[in-house]
Amino acid sequence: MVETGPAGHPLEFWMMPQPRNPESLSTIRPMDRSFYAGDPRHVARKLLGKVLVREATTTGGRLTARIVEVEAYLGEEDPAAHAAAGRTLRNSVLFGPPGHAYIYFIYGNHYCLNVSCEPEGEAGGVLFRALEPLTGTEEMAQARGIELDGPKDWPKLTSGPGRLCEAFGITRARDNGSDLTSAKSSLWIGDDGYRARDIVTTPRIGITKAADMPFRYLLGGNPFVSGRKMRAK
């Protein structure tokens, strides 16, 4: 029996200095467009461990957070995908070239971030469900409108698709259609050399159609994975 701390994570984790802030970020660089041109299920697995970057925030800082949970959404053959009903004004980014941000507004309150996959003309995307904060956590807390009172509050920043967008200031007006393959973009995705291991696959969360398809991927045991139980298995 392992002794656990807040949120049911091993006490060992909460004893760690937070945040985990790797020097490897100094060598971070974006992946090229071909990285995103394949099947969303393949791209999703490759994205685990990569880093989401927001440049030039209000205070001039840089927000970074590691991708720890994603879901794949296919094209018109996937009933749960926004592309299921064909191309519309809303989902047109999914049908465009790969490596671009598709952002939608849901439940009247929240934005969600996807990256487009498959070659231009074919729909597909990966939903970002949870991140592990690396730098800029105070700004994230400010954007989320919460106070950080110790390690137990860390997952409140970026654990959940709506939360991570709020933490990064991601909106449809600002970021929909942005190129995520260029470090010149305000928002982009980079590789800092981190290599994911122990990738866990589960059914997608929060959907009713095709709910049994195992297209959710996460870093096993990572405390920043979303969901009430916070961890899968």
Added chain:
DNA sequence: TTATAGATTGCCT
């Protein structure tokens, strides 16, 4: 033109 479901979150018991 009106109705409704939705890739969520936070607060309540």
Added chain:
DNA sequence: GGCAATCTATAAT
């Protein structure tokens, strides 16, 4: 564990 909040794209009159 249950449920309201709150907006919009899309389906149904």
